[in-house]
Amino acid sequence: xxxxxxxxxxxxxxxxxxxxxxxxxxxxxxxxxxxxxxxxxxxxxxxxxxxxxxxxxxxxxxxxxxxxxxxxxxxxxxxxxxxxxxxxxxxxxxxxxxxxxxxxxxxxxxxxxxxxxxxxxxxxxxxxxxxxxxxxxxxxxxxxxxxxxxxxxxxxxxxxxxxxxxxxxxxxxxxxxxxxxxxxxxxxxxxxxxxxxxxxxxxxxxxxxxxxxxxxxxxxxxxxxxx
Amino acid sequence: xxxxxxxxxxxxxxxxxxxxxxxxxxxxxxxxxxxxxxxxxxxxxxxxxxxxxxxxxxxxxxxxxxxxxxxxxxxxxxxxxxxxxxxxxxxxxxxxxxxxxxxxxxxxxxxxxxxxxxxxxxxxxxxxxxxxxxxxxxxxxxxxxxxxxxxxxxxxxxxxxxxxxxxxxxxxxxxxxxxxxxxxxxxxxxxxxxxxxxxxxxxxxxxxxxxxxxxxxxxxxxxxxxxxxxxxxxxxxxxxxxxxxxxxxxxxxxxxxxxxxxxxxxxxxxxxxxxxxxxxxxxxxxxxxxxxxxxxxxxxxxxxxxxxxxxxxxxxxxxxxxxxxxxxxxxxxxxxxxxxxxxxxxxxxxxxxxxxxxxxxxxxxxxxxxxxxxxxxxxxxxxxxxxxxxxxxxx
Numbered sequence: 001x002x003x004x005x006x007x008x009x010x011x012x013x014x015x016x017x018x019x020x021x022x023x024x025x026x027x028x029x030x031x032x033x034x035x036x037x038x039x040x041x042x043x044x045x046x047x048x049x050x051x052x053x054x055x056x057x058x059x060x061x062x063x064x065x066x067x068x069x070x071x072x073x074x075x076x077x078x079x080x081x082x083x084x085x086x087x088x089x090x091x092x093x094x095x096x097x098x099x100x101x102x103x104x105x106x107x108x109x110x111x112x113x114x115x116x117x118x119x120x121x122x123x124x125x126x127x128x129x130x131x132x133x134x135x136x137x138x139x140x141x142x143x144x145x146x147x148x149x150x151x152x153x154x155x156x157x158x159x160x161x162x163x164x165x166x167x168x169x170x171x172x173x174x175x176x177x178x179x180x181x182x183x184x185x186x187x188x189x190x191x192x193x194x195x196x197x198x199x200x201x202x203x204x205x206x207x208x209x210x211x212x213x214x215x216x217x218x219x220x221x222x223x224x225x226x227x
Numbered sequence: 228x229x230x231x232x233x234x235x236x237x238x239x240x241x242x243x244x245x246x247x248x249x250x251x252x253x254x255x256x257x258x259x260x261x262x263x264x265x266x267x268x269x270x271x272x273x274x275x276x277x278x279x280x281x282x283x284x285x286x287x288x289x290x291x292x293x294x295x296x297x298x299x300x301x302x303x304x305x306x307x308x309x310x311x312x313x314x315x316x317x318x319x320x321x322x323x324x325x326x327x328x329x330x331x332x333x334x335x336x337x338x339x340x341x342x343x344x345x346x347x348x349x350x351x352x353x354x355x356x357x358x359x360x361x362x363x364x365x366x367x368x369x370x371x372x373x374x375x376x377x378x379x380x381x382x383x384x385x386x387x388x389x390x391x392x393x394x395x396x397x398x399x400x401x402x403x404x405x406x407x408x409x410x411x412x413x414x415x416x417x418x419x420x421x422x423x424x425x426x427x428x429x430x431x432x433x434x435x436x437x438x439x440x441x442x443x444x445x446x447x448x449x450x451x452x453x454x455x456x457x458x459x460x461x462x463x464x465x466x467x468x469x470x471x472x473x474x475x476x477x478x479x480x481x482x483x484x485x486x487x488x489x490x491x492x493x494x495x496x497x498x499x500x501x502x503x504x505x506x507x508x509x510x511x512x513x514x515x516x517x518x519x520x521x522x523x524x525x526x527x528x529x530x531x532x533x534x535x536x537x538x539x540x541x542x543x544x545x546x547x548x549x550x551x552x553x554x555x556x557x558x559x560x561x562x563x564x565x566x567x568x569x570x571x572x573x574x575x576x577x578x579x580x581x582x583x584x585x586x587x588x589x590x591x592x593x594x595x596x597x598x599x600x601x602x603x604x605x606x607x608x609x610x611x612x613x614x615x616x617x618x619x620x621x622x
Contacts, residue, residue: 059613083529084528087523087528088526090526091526107236114228115233115525116526117228118232120526164525
């Protein structure tokens with residue numbers, strides 16, 4: 001099982017200063033995510049779940065602790081990678097899905113999905129078509145985001161996250177803007193990714209959806225309250 | 228999918244803003260290209276006019292040399308008189324290749340136009356004048372039979388204006404003398420097109436100016452020292468020496484002084500357009516802060532983002548610049564008409580001479596200015612930290 005560890009965090013902390021006050025957004029969390037596993041992170045607002053997700057996805061630097069991703073130590077032992085190294089790591093390992101989709105409104109569905117290819121060598125139209133088929137949006141490939149429903153837009157965002165064949169998909173409230181039926185569909189799509197060996201780490205307020213994950217971490221005051 | 232199509236589509240998000248900014252760039256390019264074209268056109272025209280006079284030095288009776296030069300460039304000579312014997316005096320100089328005497332006379336013609344106007348006649352020597360102007364060709368007829376004949380040769384436009392052709396007779400108002408048209412010149416693109424040429428002795432007799440000249444054109448030998456020759460001419464009494472090279476330099480200095488001011492205005496227009504570019508692109512970056520963060524989270528390096536924003540600036544400036552060049556070509560004749568209206572003397576031919584060099588230089592300058600303006604917004608975009616950008620959208 002140890003060989004299948006994709007993300008490993010040890011005693012991970014993130015401390016902010018708010019004036020004279022010290023805020024421990026993530027407080028000594030140790031956590032491992034395995035290949036093909038779906039992990040749901042839940043907790044009340046301000047508990048530190050999004051901060052933890054950002055740390056795991058190398059979007060934020062921890063104050064202390066170690067973090068390994070894809071078998072490589074990223075943070076820890078006084079090591080602080082540069083922006084270029086982090087960018088290349090994100091490019092190779094992670095796909096991100098956000099509550100607000102963040103699609104580029106002037107680009108079509110297909111162009112949004114192929115966006116990474118504009119900046120570096122990334123899979124092209126064939127791969128885009130494959131992920132569109134996987135997510136059931138292949139007929140919408142010429143549409144602009146403004147012409148799509150919320151559920152479709154989130155599918156496009158997931159497709160964009162998948163175009164680089166990431167090992168881990170990090171989803172921050174991916175169903176937060178959707179009704180319960182669409183939320184269920186998106187959850188199923190994320191669930192289906194695990195069957196292809198992709199690890200899905202998802203922050204959600206929706207306890208029903210969290211219940212369908214392989215594992216659920218409940219965060220309170222920056223610490224794992226229950227796993 | 229490439230960075231250029233993304234940049235282009237980004238510009239289309241706010242079409243009005245993009246169009247206004249590109250419009251500012253277009254106007255700056257237009258002003259710049261037109262001014263540069265005018266500078267070149269004016270200089271070429273002036274050189275052409277002076278070269279086409281056929282002589283390098285003009286002697287006139289004492290008076291204002293600039294007035295004399297301007298009258299000459301407009302197709303006349305200074306209306307003061309000098310003695311005819313100056314011809315033989317000047318001709319004795321070894322530097323002289325040819326001389327040609329001229330006598331200009333103006334007569335009020337009550338039948339010209341609505342309220343009458345001055346009709347000008349240039350008396351020239353049929354033996355020497357054509358040799359000075361070898362480019363003059365006849366549409367009909369030829370030069371006078373002799374210098375005393377009551378005959379006229381009309382420039383192309385003069386013939387059109389007077390609606391005369393060879394064989395017609397013209398009445399010289401005031402002296403009530405009919406003269407016969409013996410030649411009509413082809414269009415030469417010079418002041419000669421509007422001139423009525425008469426034999427010099429006939430003009431002297433008709434207007435009672437025997438033994439008098441208003442000008443003497445001098446063509447100097449190729450290897451002669453022009454400055455030294457001009458210094459010799461200064462010793463002649465009651466005449467003044469007008470060097471065409473000096474006239475050219477003086478006019479160009481005046482034009483250049485005006486050009487410095489106008490180029491300064493063009494520079495300010497350029498700076499304003501560039502400020503517009505910075506504002507537009509920076510606003511666009513700020514509006515897309517979260518998007519840029521997402522792009523970076525997907526693996527785009529700062530340089531990639533910098534390039535994307537810079538390409539947007541280049542497209543904006545490229546389109547504006549190209550439109551400005553097009554506008555400069557479209558309005559060149561209009562600008563020329565305006566310049567002719569305001570300037571006391573404008574040479575013949577195209578006054579706004581736009582060519583590949585000028586358009587390429589104007590376009591390159593605008594593009595460079597635009598790219599320079601794009602550095603700051605592109606740098607700001609490149610520095611966007613993905614997490615901060617995404618958070619900023621959430622707040």
